[in-house]
Amino acid sequence: MTEYRREGRYTTVSIPVTLYNRIKKLIEGTGFTSVSQYVAYVLREIVAAHEERKYEEPFTDEDREKILEKLRRLGYI
Amino acid sequence: MIPKPHGGKLVNRVVTGEKRDRLVLEAEELPVLSISYERAVDVVDIAHGVFSPLEGFMVQSDYLSVLHDMRLSNDLPWTIPVVLDVDPDEISGIKEGDYVALKHGETIVAVVRIDEIYGWDKREYAEHIYKTLDLRHPGVAKTMKRKELLVGGLVDLLNEIEYPVKHRVLWPIETRVLFREKKWERIVAFQTRNVPHLGHEYVQKAALTFADGLLIHPLIGWKKPGDYRDEVIFMAYEALIKHYYPRDTVVLAGLLMNMHYAGPREAVHHAIVRKNFGCTHIIIGRDHAGVGNYYAPYEAWTIFNEFPDLGITPLFIREAFYCKKCGGMVNEKVCPHGEEHRIRISGTAIRDMLRRGKTPPEYVMRPEVARAVIEAGNPFIE
Numbered sequence: 086m087t088e089y090r091r092e093g094r095y096t097t098v099s100i101p102v103t104l105y106n107r108i109k110k111l112i113e114g115t116g117f118t119s120v121s122q123y124v125a126y127v128l129r130e131i132v133a134a135h136e137e138r139k140y141e142e143p144f145t146d147e148d149r150e151k152i153l154e155k156l157r158r159l160g161y162i
Numbered sequence: 163m164i165p166k167p168h169g170g171k172l173v174n175r176v177v178t179g180e181k182r183d184r185l186v187l188e189a190e191e192l193p194v195l196s197i198s199y200e201r202a203v204d205v206v207d208i209a210h211g212v213f214s215p216l217e218g219f220m221v222q223s224d225y226l227s228v229l230h231d232m233r234l235s236n237d238l239p240w241t242i243p244v245v246l247d248v249d250p251d252e253i254s255g256i257k258e259g260d261y262v263a264l265k266h267g268e269t270i271v272a273v274v275r276i277d278e279i280y281g282w283d284k285r286e287y288a289e290h291i292y293k294t295l296d297l298r299h300p301g302v303a304k305t306m307k308r309k310e311l312l313v314g315g316l317v318d319l320l321n322e323i324e325y326p327v328k329h330r331v332l333w334p335i336e337t338r339v340l341f342r343e344k345k346w347e348r349i350v351a352f353q354t355r356n357v358p359h360l361g362h363e364y365v366q367k368a369a370l371t372f373a374d375g376l377l378i379h380p381l382i383g384w385k386k387p388g389d390y391r392d393e394v395i396f397m398a399y400e401a402l403i404k405h406y407y408p409r410d411t412v413v414l415a416g417l418l419m420n421m422h423y424a425g426p427r428e429a430v431h432h433a434i435v436r437k438n439f440g441c442t443h444i445i446i447g448r449d450h451a452g453v454g455n456y457y458a459p460y461e462a463w464t465i466f467n468e469f470p471d472l473g474i475t476p477l478f479i480r481e482a483f484y485c486k487k488c489g490g491m492v493n494e495k496v497c498p499h500g501e502e503h504r505i506r507i508s509g510t511a512i513r514d515m516l517r518r519g520k521t522p523p524e525y526v527m528r529p530e531v532a533r534a535v536i537e538a539g540n541p542f543i544e
Contacts, residue, residue: 089226116467126470129237133471140166142338143174152339159329161340161413 100124163347164338164440165473169215169238172334172438176209176319186320189263189270193256195248195313200304200420202266202323203383204244207419209272209319210333214438219246221314222280229290232427232468239434239469241427242291245282246274247309253279269321277315284308291424294456300386301423301453325418326382326392332415337377338440340413346374350477351436351444353451355381355421357390357398357516357535359527361507363406364482364491369445375411377441378403382416386423386453387543388513392416394534394541401534425450425457426465430472437474446476483507484525491525516541 108120117123144152156162167173177185197205207213215238220228223235225243234240246264256262256276264272288295288302297303325331332340341349350369354362370376380395390398399414419435422428428451436444450462463478480493483506487499497504507526515522521532535541 089230130470133473136170137166137473140170142164142342143172144335144339148335149339152336153343156332156336156340156343161332161415162343 098124163442164341164349165437165442167211167214167334167438168434168473169236171215172338173208173211173214173217174335175217175317182320185273185318186270188261189273189320192261192263192273194263194265194270195246195252195274197246197264197266197271199266199323200384201246202264202271203325203418203420204246205264205272205317205319206323208244208317210335211438212334212417212419212435213244214334216244218274218277218316219312219314220244221278222312225280225282225312225314229287232430239430239472241434242422242424242431243287246313246315247282248279248311248313249309250311252309253311253313264317266323269323271319271321271323273318273320274313275316276313279311279313281310282312291422291427292456293425296456299423299453299456327396327416330396330414330416331382331418332413332439334438334440337413337415341375341440344375344410348373348443349375349377349441351377351379351432351439351441353379353381353417353432353436353444354395355389356509357395357541358402358531359507359509359512359522360484360491360525361482363402363528364493365445365479368479369443369477370411373443375413377436377439378412378414379417379436379439380414381421382418383420389543390535390541391538391543394538397534397538398531401530402528405530406528421451423451423453425452426461429462429476430465430469433466433472433474433476437472441474443475443477446478448481513542 105120108123112123153162208216208218220243225245227233227235228240228243232239232241258276258278260276262274262276263270264274284305285295288305292299292301294302297306350373352366366376378399382392403412403414429446432451433444446462448459448462449457466476480495482491482493483504485492485497485499485504487503488497512522512527516532516535519536521529
């Protein structure tokens, strides 16, 4: 097996103990096995939602016209 | 709203114009690596943004991260490594930072900048990706035949390759323009490598009831013997759409991409790819991209629990069957009747009938679809 070191792939973030305890209670009996796992899950969801904003399609009007021409020729439009 | 591509940027590594002319000349002087058709398909997919944000074959940090954590080293979800395998002999004398030409047949397909050369453990790959070392699994068998080293690096596509139904293949930038033109905002992708029966139609129409449009996206490329030929899948779907779908609700386009039969991991991979095509949702089957009994039922659904940040919504629509009491296609969620009233659709039985030139019953397959398949001659890959 290739050595795949997990050290250096995780870091520590501080959260209030009260919040930690609240999450610990919340995840009891769920599929989450640790507070860290839950926090990573929730953060990924939120970060992805933030990243989704501010995006414009990467084509110019000229590109678009060329593509539309092809799509018309192929009968898609 | 059409989602942004995975990782935020639609990759375009297709070289055109003067730059292409220059690179084509330079490529003739470069060391050459011969690549299989499947690797050439990967190159084309990378270049056209199907695998955005990948701009080339994976370097080791990405490869290992995908293998172990199902994420790229920048934390983005990614479940199937995209790697270029080479023999040590082929790569001798080539070092990191060099450029090489990738040749398929007589054509120089692309130029790759070698960012990293590294070893891999094919058994480890098979265990993680296919969850088995059984050589009867088509993906495992292919993996074990691959070469001993991997090469990571940026790809520049110089020449397109040949593939079936080329005029029906659209790239991500093209579907994105098309969906905008149609003013579709909720777009459901349907992955297939089969001709449609009424179970498929039921699932697609269930999704269409809330979506603006449906992208029927048959996979073009390597398949196993016994699968339907690409041309036949298109003819069958064209018949179905013409007779049974409202106008302007469906786009039928081919996707040139390798099939791995990696079950749950490949289900996520298919979702990521469809996000790049501009889809907001994807229909995931209970045994999506599976083969044999290597994956548990619904494993292709539960794996999505690990990806809250995928950016495309999987639709888990239950398998449809015909209920004699209900008098139509239904599924377990909506039919209260017992198994004795239900007729399950068997893909194998449909294949057998079509192979013998027989039309399946109308509650299984539309007669227009069956006719299109039968009239195609030999509909299956030998």
